[in-house]
Amino acid sequence: MVEEKMKNVTMREVAREAGVAQSTVxxxxxxxxxxxxxxxNKIIRAIQKLNYYPNVTARNFKRRKTSLIxxxxxxxxxxxxxxxxxxxxDAAKENSYNVLLYATxxxxxxxxxxxxxxxxxxxxxxxxxxxxxxxxxxxxxxKAQVPVALVDVYGVNNSWPxxxxxxxxxxxxxxxxxxxxxxxxxxxxxEPPYAxxxxxxxxxxxxxxxxxxxxxxxxxxxxxxxQRNRVEIGFFLGTKLIKEHSLPTAVMCxxxxxxxxxxxAFLSSGLRIPEDISLIGFDDILxxxxxxxxxxxxKQPKYEMGRTAVKxxxxxxxxxxxxxxxxxxxxxxxxxxxxxxxxxx
Amino acid sequence: MVEEKMKNVTMREVAREAGVAQSTVxxxxxxxxxxxxxxxNKIIRAIQKLNYYPNVTARNFKRRKTSLIxxxxxxxxxxxxxxxxxxxxDAAKENSYNVLLYATxxxxxxxxxxxxxxxxxxxxxxxxxxxxxxxxxxxxxxKAQVPVALVDVYGVNNSWPxxxxxxxxxxxxxxxxxxxxxxxxxxxxxEPPYAxxxxxxxxxxxxxxxxxxxxxxxxxxxxxxxQRNRVEIGFFLGTKLIKEHSLPTAVMCxxxxxxxxxxxAFLSSGLRIPEDISLIGFDDILxxxxxxxxxxxxKQPKYEMGRTAVKxxxxxxxxxxxxxxxxxxxxxxxxxxxxxxxxxx
DNA sequence: TTGAAAGCGCTAACAG
DNA sequence: CTGTTAGCGCTTTCAA
Numbered sequence: 001m002v003e004e005k006m007k008n009v010t011m012r013e014v015a016r017e018a019g020v021a022q023s024t025v026x027x028x029x030x031x032x033x034x035x036x037x038x039x040x041n042k043i044i045r046a047i048q049k050l051n052y053y054p055n056v057t058a059r060n061f062k063r064r065k066t067s068l069i070x071x072x073x074x075x076x077x078x079x080x081x082x083x084x085x086x087x088x089x090d091a092a093k094e095n096s097y098n099v100l101l102y103a104t105x106x107x108x109x110x111x112x113x114x115x116x117x118x119x120x121x122x123x124x125x126x127x128x129x130x131x132x133x134x135x136x137x138x139x140x141x142x143k144a145q146v147p148v149a150l151v152d153v154y155g156v157n158n159s160w161p162x163x164x165x166x167x168x169x170x171x172x173x174x175x176x177x178x179x180x181x182x183x184x185x186x187x188x189x190x191e192p193p194y195a196x197x198x199x200x201x202x203x204x205x206x207x208x209x210x211x212x213x214x215x216x217x218x219x220x221x222x223x224x225x226x227q228r229n230r231v232e233i234g235f236f237l238g239t240k241l242i243k244e245h246s247l248p249t250a251v252m253c254x255x256x257x258x259x260x261x262x263x264x265a266f267l268s269s270g271l272r273i274p275e276d277i278s279l280i281g282f283d284d285i286l287x288x289x290x291x292x293x294x295x296x297x298x299k300q301p302k303y304e305m306g307r308t309a310v311k312x313x314x315x316x317x318x319x320x321x322x323x324x325x326x327x328x329x330x331x332x333x334x335x336x337x338x339x340x341x342x343x344x345x
Numbered sequence: 346m347v348e349e350k351m352k353n354v355t356m357r358e359v360a361r362e363a364g365v366a367q368s369t370v371x372x373x374x375x376x377x378x379x380x381x382x383x384x385x386n387k388i389i390r391a392i393q394k395l396n397y398y399p400n401v402t403a404r405n406f407k408r409r410k411t412s413l414i415x416x417x418x419x420x421x422x423x424x425x426x427x428x429x430x431x432x433x434x435d436a437a438k439e440n441s442y443n444v445l446l447y448a449t450x451x452x453x454x455x456x457x458x459x460x461x462x463x464x465x466x467x468x469x470x471x472x473x474x475x476x477x478x479x480x481x482x483x484x485x486x487x488k489a490q491v492p493v494a495l496v497d498v499y500g501v502n503n504s505w506p507x508x509x510x511x512x513x514x515x516x517x518x519x520x521x522x523x524x525x526x527x528x529x530x531x532x533x534x535x536e537p538p539y540a541x542x543x544x545x546x547x548x549x550x551x552x553x554x555x556x557x558x559x560x561x562x563x564x565x566x567x568x569x570x571x572q573r574n575r576v577e578i579g580f581f582l583g584t585k586l587i588k589e590h591s592l593p594t595a596v597m598c599x600x601x602x603x604x605x606x607x608x609x610a611f612l613s614s615g616l617r618i619p620e621d622i623s624l625i626g627f628d629d630i631l632x633x634x635x636x637x638x639x640x641x642x643x644k645q646p647k648y649e650m651g652r653t654a655v656k657x658x659x660x661x662x663x664x665x666x667x668x669x670x671x672x673x674x675x676x677x678x679x680x681x682x683x684x685x686x687x688x689x690x
Numbered sequence: 691t692t693g694a695a696a697g698c699g700c701t702a703a704c705a706g
Numbered sequence: 707c708t709g710t711t712a713g714c715g716c717t718t719t720c721a722a
Contacts, residue, residue: 010699021709026701036707053489056465058699061406062714076430082422089448101446103434120401144398231635260635267637290576290605291636292612355715366693371717381691403715407698
């Protein structure tokens with residue numbers, strides 16, 4: 001039995017078939033030089049006859065670029081990152097880039113693999129949406145001169161462009177809104193503060209509670225230790241909260257997923273939202289309007305943030321080494337009012 | 346001001362620095378030949394001194410592979426695809442592949458771009474989780490001899506491996522369960538049947554309703570025309586449904602997102618779930634357990650399906666042209682009972 | 691165990 | 707407008 005292993009057609013063969021020089025084919029394909037109509041037709045015929053497809057790998061090799069950008073996030077099934085990814089993908093596409101998606105699932109080893117991948121020029125640059133813990137890895141990226149743009153990543157002390165949200169301001173808006181509604185007993189539920197953003201939110205919450213002299217209780221501040229599903233965390237902490245003797249009248253959460261878990265806990269135990277307890281999340285993921293009652297949340301424009309990160313990355317790739325004009329934006333979040341909050345009567 | 350434009354260090358330079366042949370460095374790096382300890386050390390020192398990173402693009406070019414697989418889905422922010430993607434990414438990683446994520450957002454033009462990308466060997470193979478409408482594009486993939494594995498894609502008449510779910514069986518399980526609970530008035534809400542899977546679900550529903558002689562009404566079958574957010578569709582159809590004079594006692598939906606939209610519509614209008622109306626979704630996405638009441642659903646093992654697709658794809662890439670032993674699996678879905686259904690009293 | 695050498699398929703000067 | 711030519715950085719025989 002003879003295997004018909006079809007050999008790959010190359011540009012050289014197309015050129016021969018068309019009776020022109022290889023470079024002419026290249027020029028035609030890339031539009032890098034004008035090609036006479038007749039020549040063009042010969043080439044087109046040859047391409048069709050031979051069923052030719054250009055080998056992009058060879059082109060990339062030659063051009064010293066891959067037209068790929070890496071996106072580094074912990075988990076695509078987390079809607080926050082999915083929406084961010086969408087922004088990155090869309091903006092990348094508009095700039096003729098494709099996206100290599102790398103998700104770590106919070107595993108240390110994979111972070112390292114990712115850095116390996118990046119420094120070996122498998123991608124032209126990378127959008128990092130994940131707080132790499134190991135300073136060492138960041139150094140490696142830096143030393144390898146990899147173009148990097150950060151998104152939703154805080155507290156890295158180098159000159160990479162970044163786009164983040166002002167967490168303190170976000171928390172302020174949330175509390176301020178609850179104050180307007182007459183709440184003075186507010187609890188705070190948080191996932192493990194593995195990222196600086198979460199630390200900031202918690203710190204801000206405590207600060208505003210103090211500054212505005214709200215009622216304060218140690219056990220209204222619940223912070224999960226273990227890294228696990230955000231909704232489970234919210235459910236767990238929410239359940240724990242309502243076992244307390246004295247209930248708060250409102251609850252803020254470190255993220256929407258935690259809030260949705262808490263919502264489930266409250267509703268399951270017969271509490272009504274917002275009649276018995278008001279609830280605010282953080283991020284404003286799509287889910288907020290999916291649940292009932294819809295969840296009031298502090299909005300991070302994830303999609304736009306993803307787009308902006310790509311814009312910045314593009315500049316770095318282009319080689320704007322202007323240390324002066326650093327691209328660092330801090331976006332002010334906005335409060336999206338829905339049905340999970342109510343004035344105290 | 347002098348720009349320190351650091352030139353890229355190549356293997357040749359490492360070899361020179363170490364005082365060995367380039368091929369020796371290559372052998373060392375790839376383990377393709379034994380290298381003496383002393384030589385090894387010289388190479389390692391040279392690599393560190395020069396801050397060398399191998400250029401993967403060059404390697405790919407030479408090896409005629411990219412170690413990349415493409416994943417083609419409509420939308421990552423749809424949890425169904427996010428979970429599928431996760432399976433693909435994980436399995437890919439285990440097989441030393443990375444994933445190029447391509448999302449079309451249901452735009453025709455992007456489908457075409459994707460095919461372009463694939464046939465030009467930017468990836469070694471591709472997992473298609475999207476019903477490409479244009480037969481022409483599929484032909485092109487076929488002609489270009491691109492390795493393809495299908496997941497959640499039906500009705501393509503060629504020899505690609507595929508993994509799909511038995512929709513008819515899924516719907517049967519759902520209805521059967523509702524029957525056990527005493528329901529005989531069941532509505533069906535569906536997003537636009539842009540994919541054959543959705544057509545099958547709808548057809549199966551009608552079939553079982555007939556076979557089991559359930560109460561039937563034209564206006565209990567609501568199918569959206571316009572392509573838009575799934576939850577909005579569910580909300581819209583749910584709202585429409587309850588305007589009917591005669592309400593069904595249970596509702597099946599073409600997907601969980603539609604069900605969640607319907608749930609919102611019902612709850613918003615004061616109906617209680619499951620006391621007043623029972624609800625079943627399809628897919629069993631994470632959200633099912635996030636909402637309140639949690640949603641009973643027909644489970645597709647998305648993560649596993651993604652993994653299986655990669656397994657199949659790997660075989661195709663390896664070149665198992667055995668037309669005989671076709672990898673085509675049809676998975677039986679399973680009913681996941683939660684709190685959105687109740688027996689009729 | 692190491693080295694020399696031949697390309698992989700394409701792009702990009704440059705010359706004509 | 708078209709052709710010649712010289713590599714890109716690496717892998718991979720083959721010989722030493």
